[in-house]
Amino acid sequence: MLCALAAIPVLIAVAVRVSSAVPPGRGPAFLDRIAQNGLFVGVTAMVVSVPLFLPLTVGVVAGDTIAGEAGLGTLRYLLVAPAGRIRLLIVKYAGTALFVLVAPLVVALTGAGIGAALFPVGPVTLLSGDTIEPGEAVVRLLLIAAYLAVSLLGLSAIGLFISTLTDVPVGAMAATVVLSVVAQVLDALPQLGSLHPWLFSHYWLDFGDLLRQPVSWDAFAGNAVLQGGYIAVFGALAYCRFITKDVLS
Amino acid sequence: MTRKWLRWLPAVAVPAVIAAGALAGSLPASAGDPLPTKTPEQVLQLIAQHRTPALSGTLEQSSELGLPELPKTGTGPDSSSTAWLELLTGPHTARVYRDGPDNARIQVMDRLAERNAVRHGNEVWFYNSKDNTASHLQLPANPAGAANHRGDGRDATATPDQLATMLLAKIEPGTDVTVGADVQVAGRAAYNLVLTPKSDATLVGSIAVAVDGQTGLPLGVEIKARGQADPAFRVTYTSLTLGAPDASVFTFSPPPGATVQEIPVPEHKRGNDAGNAAAPAAKDSARKPAVTGSGWDSVVEFPAGTAGPASDAKAPALLEQATVPVQGGRLLSTALVNVLVLDDGRVVAGSVPLERLQAAAAQK
Known part of the structure; x- marks a missing residue:
């Protein structure tokens, strides 16, 4: 799955390389900057993968945690070991969190790498019109990857909870992915404005705040608090469901 | 059976705690009238005597004008013919930096894009990250009404003090001017100057201007339409730091690859200048x-x-x-x-x- 994610920036870079110049203001954000500066491949790839590809992979990993073991019939053997259900749940979530941390990093670094190979690398223009050195730009790129990792933690907690509900891993994966899409659709409807700050996907595309000069940390903080809330609620739900569950498989 | 239900307790307790926390956070902090009482004239004086200070802050603007709101699909392109309409509908956030009358910067923060207006001395730059274009304007050496140029044309989010000066200039016999209960804006205690039209024929219900109790700086403007509960238009600081921002904020040079356009100097101020938008x-x-x-x-x-x-x-x-x-x-x-x-x-x-x-x- 990490390879599939890494293919996104490669595809973008190759497509821009072989096609003619992209007029500004068309296509995903920053696409027109790639030809001038390869580092933007990483940013563009993250913009492209946030709405679907990253939630998709996270949904697959998080949905598989408990339901996958149950589906294979290995869950009861895991619970026979004197480790306890709580510990199993925590380890499973930690595994998901590790994937969530690595996935955007892979997109960012592959993007920066392929961009540096195919296009010139120079000072990076920020959204504010200021320019920074490539070294600092890589730091910003890593910051965005960290931002996306935090953003997806809430979704992975939801996936963990759904995974405790069922023995069919595919169902848990699909439900998690569908939830992420539904949340984004709701977030796009202005009529539901009062609901927006509570949607876990609300801050997903606000990582542009890290590309301003000076950096605006408001979205980062708001996002961290929101995702923490989702982890607490769905972590508690998963815990309650899992310790009361009759494990038959 | 009860034991099993008891084990679900954490799943109920955690959302309850979060809901309680969110509720406590959203309750308006009661200011309790910490400021000495002032008459409307004194508040007006307080505004008039305030000098353009050095500040950096975040502005939030929202409109409920009854125009259809366009869904923000985030990364899509935006045609310039609808841009002015867009500024009237959705909410906007902007960062404002000021240092004296000659240094100012306003950043309208859109999703994955930004519109900038920078003034440093007599140089004024506009930059739009969406199409990577910059425009340059060289002000005449002796700028008359210098502070107004920030509100010029491109950035439709005016700072509260520009708006307030404009509105207060219109005070006339047809208006009731009162000072309401003190309000908290951006963590600062502020006077609330309320203007109510005496005429029944107008659509404007009331205009409230929040005036900082210490410095006299207008912190927010709220325009209510007649018979509408939510303000039809509001622009207010959500955070404010007094003191000179970092000087590098005001230096701007067009980024490489940007389309640069030179704007001819207007001979005299145009009608859409913030100063006389009336x-x-x-x-x-x-x-x-x-x-x-x-x-x-x-x-x-x-x-x-x-x-x-x-x-x-x-x-x-x-x-x-x-x-x-x-x-x-x-x-x-x-x-x-x-x-x-x-x-x-x-x-x-x-x-x-x-x-x-x-x-x-x-x-x-």
Whole structure:
């Protein structure tokens, strides 16, 4: 799955390389900057993968945690070991969190790498019109990857909870992915404005705040608090469901 | 059985704690009138004596004008013909930096994009990250009314002090001016100056200006329409730090690869300058708009072909969508202003109900 994610920036870079110049203001954000500066491949790839590809992979990993073991019939053997259900749940979530941390990093670094190979690398223009050195730009790129990792933690907690509900891993994966899409659709409807700050996907595309000069940390903080809330609620739900569950498989 | 249900307790407790926390956070912090009582005149004086300080802060602007809100799909392109409409509908956040009268920067923060206006000495730059274009304006050496230029054209989010100065200049016998209960804006105690039109004919319900109790700096403006609970337009600081921002904020040079455009220096200030927006657009045209009535319920009539947006090339399609047909023309109705485009090309506008516009149009 990490390879599939890494293919996104490669595809973008190759497509821009072989096609003619992209007029500004068309296509995903920053696409027109790639030809001038390869580092933007990483940013563009993250913009492209946030709405679907990253939630998709996270949904697959998080949905598989408990339901996958149950589906294979290995869950009861895991619970026979004197480790306890709580510990199993925590380890499973930690595994998901590790994937969530690595996935955007892979997109960012592959993007920066392929961009540096195919296009010139120079000072990076920020959204504010200021320019920074490539070294600092890589730091910003890593910051965005960290931002996306935090953003997806809430979704992975939801996936963990759904995974405790069922023995069919595919169902848990699909439900998690569908939830992420539904949340984004709701977030796009202005009529539901009062609901927006509570949607876990609300801050997903606000990582542009890290590309301003000076950096605006408001979205980062708001996002961290929101995702923490989702982890607490769905972590508690998963815990309650899992310790009361009759494990038959 | 009860034991099993007891084990679900954490799943109930955690959301309850979060909900309680969110509720406690959203309750308005009671200011408890910490400021000494002042009359409206004294508050006005407080505003008048405030000097442009050095500050950095975040502004939030929102409008409930009754115009259809366009969904923000985030990364999509934005055509410039709808950009001005977009500024009137959705909410916006902007960061403001000021240091003395000659250094200013405003950053309108859009999703994955940003619009900048920077002033450093006599150099003014506009930058739009969406299409990577920069425009440069060299101000004349002796700038008259220098502080106004930040609100010029491109960035439609005006700072509260510009708006307040503009509105307070309009105070006249037709307005009740009172000082309401103190409010908290951006963590600062502020006087709440409330202007209420005496006339019943206007659509404007009330205008509230939050004035910082210490410095006299206007911190927020809220315009309410008659019979509408939410403010029709508000711009307010959500965070504010007094003191000079980092000097590097004000230095701007166009990034490599950007399209740079030179704007010719206007000889005299245009009508859409923030300073005298009360008399819009057609000021320097030979055919001046006719004003009937006075005060809040005055009606402005533009002769055919002079009014700005209505005679724009792209406008007809947009106009068709935003307006409704009424007797004698088409009506663009918002919570604060009604604009009647007559069939013969004249445009009648005012902060009054439709009947008054039609009556004013019929007089000619």
